[in-house]
Each structure stands twice: as C-alpha cells, then as structure tokens.
Amino acid sequence: MTFAPEELSRSKADLAVTLKTLRKRAGLSQVRLARRCNTSQTKVSNIESGKVTPSLVDVELILRALDAPPQLVSDITALARIANTEWQDDRSLLRRGLDTRQNELAGLERSATEFRYFLPTMITGILATPEYVRASIADVPGDHGKTIAKKLERQAVLYDRSKRLTFILTEQAVRWPLIPPDALAVQIDRLASLTHLPNIRIGIIPVGHEVKPGPLSVFTVYDDSMATVETPTGVLIFRDHRDVSAYLAEFSAHETHAIFGEQARKKLVEWATLCRS
Secondary structure, three states, X not given: OOXXXXXXXXXXXXXXXXXXXXXXXXXXXXXXXXXXXXXXXHHHHHHHHOOOOXXXXXXXXXXXXXXXXXXXXXXXXXXXXXXXXXXXXXXXXHHHOHHHHHHHHHHHHHHOOEEEEEEOXXXXXXXXXXXXXXXXXXXXXXXXXXXXXXXHHHHHHHHOOOXXXXXXXXHHHHHOOOOOHHHHHHHHHHHHHHOOOOOEEEEXXXXXXXXXXXXXXXXXXXXXXXXXXXXXXXXXXXXXHHHHHHHHHHHHHHHOOOEOHXXXXXXXXXXXXXXXX
16 A cells, blocks of 8 residues: 555544544434444544544444445555654654654653664664664754754663563664764674663664565564654554564564674674774
8 A cells, every 4th residue: 555644634524524423324323323333422533523533443334334235345444554653753853853753762661561672774773772773863953962862761671670681683773883983882782781681672673694585674662552654754663463464574573683682792703802803
C-alpha cells in the first residue's frame, strides 16, 4: 500500500464519518451495533466521533455486523490501516523542538515493558555517551542543551529491572566514525558494559557473513502494540497489529544473525582496541 503523508492526517476523520454513515444506512442505532460487535455503545460513539481510532479488528467486526459487501470491506479496511499509521516529518519535529520529541519518547518508555531496537546505522541515544549524543545532533539548528540532558535522562530506563530491552546493532552502527577514535572507543566500552545488565540484551551483527533480509531502516517495537520506523525525513508510527507483527518478524530474523553475551563482548572489545590503536 502507498499513501501520501497528508492522507495520514485526513484518514482518521474519513474513517469515523464513513463508519457512522454506514451504520445509519443500515438502520442501526449505536446501541444495536454495539451489541452485535460485543462492545459498548460508548466505544462505538467514540469511534464515530473520531475520539478513538479503531483497530483493524474493530473495523472488521463493525463491517461484519453491518453485512458490508466484500469490495466495501476491502476499501474501508485499507482506510483503517492508514488511520492506524502516523507520520511525523522532521520539519514539524524541529518546529516543536527536539526536547518535546524526547519527552514523547520518555512517555513511551514509561508505558511499555518490552522494547526491541534494530539499529543498522548508528547507536541510539539511550545507549550513547554524552559526546556521542552531542555529535548526533550537531547539525540540527537550535539550542542543544535541553535535548542532550533529556536524552541522557532517558537512559534511566536501562536500569529499570521491570523493563526488558533488546538491541541489535550492525557492525557499521557500532563503528560508524561519528566521533574521534578515542571517544568512539569509550562509546564501544559502554556498550560492552551494558551487556552485563540482566534486563538488557545487546546483539551485534558483524560484517562477513550473509544476512537476509537486508537491513533497510532503523525501527523500534514497543511491546507488541506499536512500531516506529525512522526515515531520512521523519518517523512513521504503526499501530495496526499486522504492521507491528511484520516488524516483530523482521526483528526475529535479524536476531538469528546476531551474537550476544560473551561473544558480543569479545567483538566489542576488539573494535574498541582497534579505535585506540
């Protein structure tokens, strides 16, 4: 499926209006539709008013209850999938402020329990040293002080034993020369030390053997309910379970190629030593 970014903001309202119109055409009240879907009238009302974005499962239940024809089901399901996708472009993020984005990420980290990070290009902020964080946003205009502080504050999630975090990094991501070699060695040492935390798994995919599928994008999966995918111009946010499941499957595939534990530490020590030499 392809869609323009402007469709993402319009689709939620379109979906709400479409579902309300179909219900009325079927001659059903919200109460009767709710009974057929085994849900509450309040939920139906919130969906039709746009206060709640229904999942694809919700939409399929509603369409089945309305006895919608197959072509209409296909069209509205496609609309629902778009409605469950959000686009945040970099220009909007910059207007709102980088520290605002950090607050949003901190909120996600508070509410989720299990995190999966796939990092094919760079080291993510919650694993980074202050120097690496500073260098990662050096080309972004504005005052970086608050953003750096908030990125470092977010690292507290690493030490919350109620959270489980798995990171998979390619060799390129670990060794990318964003900072001088001596500073990069310290950054790699930090990765190695974090592998000892019981709630954290750091996997490394070294260069040198065949890996399929090929890594395409940086992405994070929060529990099994949301996936965020970074692009050069912004962030896509997926909440539809089919999209999230696809990223979970891709993560599992990359996991089979990664080395963990003592093997990963040995490789990280080797790369840190090369930086220092």
